[in-house]
Amino acid sequence: MKLLKYRYLLLAxxxxxxxFAQQTDKWISSESDDNVQPKLVDFxxxxxxxxxxxxxxxxxxxxxxxxxxIFHEYVENVQxxxxxxxxxxxxxxxxxxxxxxxxxxxxxxxxxTLRLIHEDYxxxxxxxxxxxxxxxxxxxxxxxKYKILVKGRVFEGSNPLEGVNVIIRxxxxxxxxxxxxxYYDDEDYWNCLYNxxxxxxxxSEYATDSVYISMNKKGFQxxxxxxxxxxxxxxxxxxxxxxxxxxxxxxKNDLCLRLSFPFLTKDQWFIDLSYYHRLNIGxxxxxxxxxxxxxxxxxxxxxxxxxxxLPDAEADSVYLRGFIGPSVIAWITxxxxxxxxxxAGATVGVYLNNPEIGIQPFIGTRFFVDMNKSIGLEVRxxxxxxxxxxxxxxxxxxxxxxxxxxxxxxxLLNLGIQVNF
Amino acid sequence: xIKSILPIxxxxxxxxxxxxxxxxxxxxxxxxxxTRSIKINIPSYxxxxxxxxxxxxxxxxxxxxxxxDTLSVEPVFAWDTVNVALLHIGIFTEExxxxxxxxxxxxxxxxxxxxxxxxxxxxxxxxxxGISVSLGEYxxxxxxxxxxxxxxxxxxxxxxxxxxxxxxxxxxTFVVEDR
Numbered sequence: 001m002k003l004l005k006y007r008y009l010l011l012a013x014x015x016x017x018x019x020f021a022q023q024t025d026k027w028i029s030s031e032s033d034d035n036v037q038p039k040l041v042d043f044x045x046x047x048x049x050x051x052x053x054x055x056x057x058x059x060x061x062x063x064x065x066x067x068x069x070i071f072h073e074y075v076e077n078v079q080x081x082x083x084x085x086x087x088x089x090x091x092x093x094x095x096x097x098x099x100x101x102x103x104x105x106x107x108x109x110x111x112x113t114l115r116l117i118h119e120d121y122x123x124x125x126x127x128x129x130x131x132x133x134x135x136x137x138x139x140x141x142x143x144x145k146y147k148i149l150v151k152g153r154v155f156e157g158s159n160p161l162e163g164v165n166v167i168i169r170x171x172x173x174x175x176x177x178x179x180x181x182x183y184y185d186d187e188d189y190w191n192c193l194y195n196x197x198x199x200x201x202x203x204s205e206y207a208t209d210s211v212y213i214s215m216n217k218k219g220f221q222x223x224x225x226x227x228x229x230x231x232x233x234x235x236x237x238x239x240x241x242x243x244x245x246x247x248x249x250x251x252k253n254d255l256c257l258r259l260s261f262p263f264l265t266k267d268q269w270f271i272d273l274s275y276y277h278r279l280n281i282g283x284x285x286x287x288x289x290x291x292x293x294x295x296x297x298x299x300x301x302x303x304x305x306x307x308x309x310l311p312d313a314e315a316d317s318v319y320l321r322g323f324i325g326p327s328v329i330a331w332i333t334x335x336x337x338x339x340x341x342x343x344a345g346a347t348v349g350v351y352l353n354n355p356e357i358g359i360q361p362f363i364g365t366r367f368f369v370d371m372n373k374s375i376g377l378e379v380r381x382x383x384x385x386x387x388x389x390x391x392x393x394x395x396x397x398x399x400x401x402x403x404x405x406x407x408x409x410x411x412l413l414n415l416g417i418q419v420n421f
Numbered sequence: 422x423i424k425s426i427l428p429i430x431x432x433x434x435x436x437x438x439x440x441x442x443x444x445x446x447x448x449x450x451x452x453x454x455x456t457r458s459i460k461i462n463i464p465s466y467x468x469x470x471x472x473x474x475x476x477x478x479x480x481x482x483x484x485x486x487x488x489x490d491t492l493s494v495e496p497v498f499a500w501d502t503v504n505v506a507l508l509h510i511g512i513f514t515e516e517x518x519x520x521x522x523x524x525x526x527x528x529x530x531x532x533x534x535x536x537x538x539x540x541x542x543x544x545x546x547x548x549x550x551g552i553s554v555s556l557g558e559y560x561x562x563x564x565x566x567x568x569x570x571x572x573x574x575x576x577x578x579x580x581x582x583x584x585x586x587x588x589x590x591x592x593x594t595f596v597v598e599d600r
Contacts, residue, residue, distance in 0.1 A: 306507055306583040308559065309537030313507070315582040391584045395509055395535070396557075397455065397523030397577075399584040 041072050043139040047096050055102030061130065064100040065138025067093050067116065075118060075142050083113040114138075120145055122205050145203040146229045152237035153197045154179050154215055156370075160196025161217065161241060169212040170202050197236075204229050215239060219248045219371055243338055247368055250336040251421045252278045254288065258378060258416030267299035270380075270412050274347075276329055286331035292347045293324040294360075298408060300386060306393045315399075317389045323358065325349020338368045351384055358384050366418055376416040383409045452484065454519050454575045455589040461500050461576050463590050468497040470598075481591055489594040494565040495548035496595065498534075500576050502544040503588050507579035508536040510546060511554070512572050517592050522585070527557040532566075566597045 048066050055062050063082060067075045074097035082089040084103050093099040103112070116124035121142040128138075154164045162181030167174060177200060182192040202211060207230040216222035220241040253276070260270035276290035298319045303312045329345035342365040351358055364378030386408040391399040448457055463480040470476050470493035478490050478499070498510055511517075511524075512532040518525045534541050534551035541550030553560045566572065572595055578588040 304583070306579075307509070307535045307537035309539070310506065313581065313583040315584050391582070393583050394523060395533075396527045397519070397586055398521075401584075 041068060041074060043068060043137075044096075045137055048098050048137045051094065051098040051100055053100040053102055059104055060102040061105045062100060062102055063112070063114075063138070064136075065098070065140055067097040067099065067140045067142055069121065070141050070143055075121065077118065078121070078142070079117040081113075081115040081117065083115075085110065116140065116142060118142065120147060120203055145205050146207055146209075147201065147203040148211075148229060148232050149199060149201045149234065150211065150213070150232065150237070151197070151199040151234075152213070152239060154239045154241060155196060156220070156241055156243070160192070161220075162196055164196070164198075164215050164217045164220075164241065166198045167214040168200050168202065169214070170204060170209060173202070175200050175202070213237075215241060217241060219244055243368070243370075245338055246334070247336045247338060247371060247420075249371075251372065252280070253421050254278070254290075254418055255421070256376065256416050256418045258294075258376065258414045260380075260412045260414035267301075268410060268412060269297040270414055271295050272414070272416070274327060276327070278335060285335065288329040288331070288335075288343075288345075290327050290329070291325070292327040292349065293322070296321045296323065296382065296384075298386065300388050300408075302388060302390050304391045304393055304399070307395065313393070315389075315391050319386055320353075321384065322352035323347075323349050323360070324352065341366050341368075341374075354385070354387070356385060358382075364416075368420075372420040374418045374420065376418050378414050378416060380412045380414060381410075382412060383407060452591050453589045454517050454524070454592050455522055455577055455586045456519075457522065458577070458586050458589040461503055461578065461588050461590040463500045463576070463593060466497075466499045468499075471495055478595075480593070483593060484591045489571060489596050491598050492595045494568060494597055494600075495563075496566070496597075497548065498546045498574065498576075500544055500590060503576075503578050504543065505578045505588065506536060506581060507583050508543055508576065508588075509578070510534045510551070510574065510576045512566075512574045514570070514572060517573055517575055530554045530557065531572075532563055533559065568597045568599050571596050 043066050048064060051064070053062065053064070067078050069075050074095070076093050076095060076097055078093040078097070078099070080091045080093065080099055080101065082101060082103060085106060087104075089101055089103050091099055091101040110130055112128050112130055114126050114128060121144050124140065124142050150168060152166070154161045154166070160179075162179050164179040166177040166179060168177065177198045179196050179198045180194045182190055182195050185191040207228070209229050210226055211229065211232070213225045214222065215224075221244050223239055223241055225237070225239065256272070256274045256276070258270070258272040258274070260268065272292060272294035274290055274292035276288035278285060278288040281287075298321070300317045300319065301314050302317065303314045306313050325348050327345060327347035329343045332342045332344060333340065335341055335343075342363075344361075344363040346359055346361040348357070348359050350356070360380055360382060362378050362380040364376050366374040366376040368374040384407075386406050387403050388406050390402045390404055392402070393399050448459060450456055450458065450460055453460055465478065465480045465482060467475050467477045472493070474493075476491075476493055476496070478492065479486070483490055510533065511530045513526070513529045514531055515526060515529045524530075531554055532548070532551050533554045534546045536543060538550060538552075541547065548563055548565075551563050553562070553564045573592055574595070575592045576590040577586055579585065580587045
């Protein structure tokens with residue numbers, strides 16, 4: 001009986017060793033990586049034998065062995081599935097890659113199926129024919145997968161962009177990430193080192209597998225990118241997201257500051273502050289009402305004769321006029337357009353010194369530079385009365401002054417910044 | 422936010438609603454013919470008259486002297502250069518009277534030179550460089566002064582636009598020498 005028992009054990013060991021010897025030869029011949037420096041570890045019976053599991057030899061047989069990668073590294077935490085007589089048994093490899101599993105046996109011989117699963121290694125499947133209650137020490141080699149750490153940074157223009165949804169897709173595996181923002185670090189500094197960055201470790205069995213990265217954020221055009229495992233060399237991937245053509249959450253209020261310079265005008269400076277509230281009447285949202293206050297600085301030149309034999313002299317008169325009143329804007333294009341959101345409007349108000357009522361019609365367009373700030377370009381028509389001083393030169397002292405009232409008409413091109421809230 | 426901005430806008434608008442008042446200045450020089458102007462210095466100098474004699478002019482130092490300088494019938498006038506485009510010098514038969522920054526007795530001016538004339542330059546003018554004046558109007562070439570008569574002279578200059586006097590000298594006197 002004892003001889004019979006040992007004969008079966010011997011046969012089982014021979015069968016298992018043959019099976020894995022073939023497997024190992026095949027892997028080594030098909031996979032080689034010169035860049036990996038192998039650790040000098042190898043199968044060690046004494047380590048395997050030191051891993052003891054309590055079992056009943058009369059009703060169970062012991063499946064025991066060691067798992068080492070083809071690069072001679074112990075593989076721990078491998079999920080081991082064993083199917084015997086239609087039942088599944090599970091265990092994990094422990095330190096030094098050793099494992100042992102006591103499996104109930106009804107027959108002294110039979111087929112068991114063994115599957116090794118580890119996220120960093122290829123799945124290993126094999127079948128054993130067991131003739132005895134002990135299998136001897138199994139010595140199994142696993143082939144690592146390709147593993148890469150994908151790192152990227154997403155920008156809007158030159159600014160890192162946080163909160164971007166990043167989806168990394170590889171075969172059936174999908175990871176959803178968000179780009180990081182700034183944060184207070186352990187030393188209580190506002191740390192923006194990783195602003196706009198993401199990273200993820202992914203692995204694949206084949207170097208020709210593709211990785212797809214999709215990026216999207218509200219208000220931006222989505223961006224896609226793909227590469228092969230073998231193409232990625234570990235560099236930081238840089239992506240730029242472009243703004244979408246429309247503002248996703250356009251506020252109803254606009255605060256504008258406009259300035260005009262003596263550009264294409266006759267020495268006139270203009271500063272204007274205005275506030276508008278956009279009305280929503282059903283689906284109609286193209287009318288804004290508000291108020292406007294502005295200051296117009298006009299430099300008016302007059303010329304007059306002086307001493308005989310000398311050219312005429314010019315005298316400047318500077319006029320500052322405040323203007324305030326209600327204003328209305330009609331949006332010619334949709335107001336939430338990012339570029340060339342065009343409008344026309346008018347302000348009816350009072351010129352504060354030498355009071356008179358005036359109207360300033362205007363037409364303009366704006367370009368959003370981010371989600372709520374825009375730059376506007378506007379042409380405005382002015383018509384107001386100016387009391388221009390005319391000088392008459394005298395050889396005997398100060399020139400005499402006479403005041404003429406003129407109508408000052410002009411078109412002013414002004415540049416503005418606008419905050420939408 | 423709007424509530425806090427609106428008062429600032431109103432204040433700015435009211436402050437802005439003022440026209441710039443030109444011509445006012447804090448300068449005050451009582452000795453000058455135009456008291457609200459910068460002084461044109463008249464240094465001591467000498468020149469050779471038509472008769473070949475050397476004439477000494479005390480300049481500003483004679484202003485406080487009861488005795489006037491004695492000059493030739495065609496004197497020479499000198500002052501520190503002002504470097505302005507509009508400059509004028511005049512000889513009057515009576516004391517120059519200025520009110521509201523303008524010479525009131527312009528009819529008493531008998532000779533003038535200004536920076537629009539071809540001869541003479543800022544800082545040094547001969548009598549023959551100027552022209553005679555009658556009733557405040559420029560006439561032809563200069564008529565020699567009358568011997569033993571007392572005259573008053575001064576220099577003044579305008580700002581670049583010619584609207585206000587910015588520089589002037591003291592009013593100096595001289596008596597024309599006998600023939």
